[in-house]
Amino acid sequence: TSSAVRMTHIPTGIVVAMQDQRSQQQNRQKAMQILKSRVYDYYESQNQSEYDEQRKSAVGTGDRSERIRTYNYPQNRVTDHRIGLSLNKLDRIMNGELEEIIDALIVHDQAQKLEQIQSGEAKLF
Template sequence: MPEVDDVSVDINPNDLKIEVFRSGGHGGQSVNTTDSAVRITHIPTGISVSMQDEKSQHKNKDKALKILKARLYEAEIEAQNAQNKEVRKTQVGSGDRSERIRTYNYPQNRLTDHRIGLTLYSLEEIMLGGLLDEIINPLIAHAQSQAMGTTE
């Protein structure tokens, strides 16, 4: 687990549920007689950490808080990574034919603009710079109708 500074993760003390209990395990002096084990639960996320390594309740509480902060930090990083992944996924297409804007078919001498459903059978002339108005004017009309449709 990554070590986290106290500054990087702010935890509201009201969001913590701290429980103390007796340590379990093999016998020994003061193992089963003092409440030195600590369980800290972060209420909003439900993340819980138990610590019973030390004899002192305060040391166990400090260790448990460090582990809880590390887990909260890791959960926050994972959430950010998942959000970034979703954003990237929406920006990058799948490359399917359905996502194409325009098709240039040289064997059939055909240009098709899939956004507006325009098909012209004079690809050579278009590629030489002629008939561009026949492509541009319908695209402008389509863009204007889209703009008017979204503002209403």
């Protein structure tokens, strides 16, 4: 009919067609409501999947193989598996001298962030 309406959200490609009402104005309003709802759902699901992915990478699976740090008392060694750092200073580290580990973690984190920025994967804001 001449009162039918079809709307497309160009960035997402979501299409809504409406011909329930006799008036084109009413069909347009109803189509706009449905389109807004679908676009909102689309972006909400994208945000949720990004959040889930980030959380999964942060939390991990909980496997035993996902070790962060190993304390080997017989060899007086501490190994941080995330950055591949081994130090033969377990006694000092257990007494609170963590500066060397913290500095290495900061350098590693900064290198990862710089790499993400260079590859265009990082969100700046």
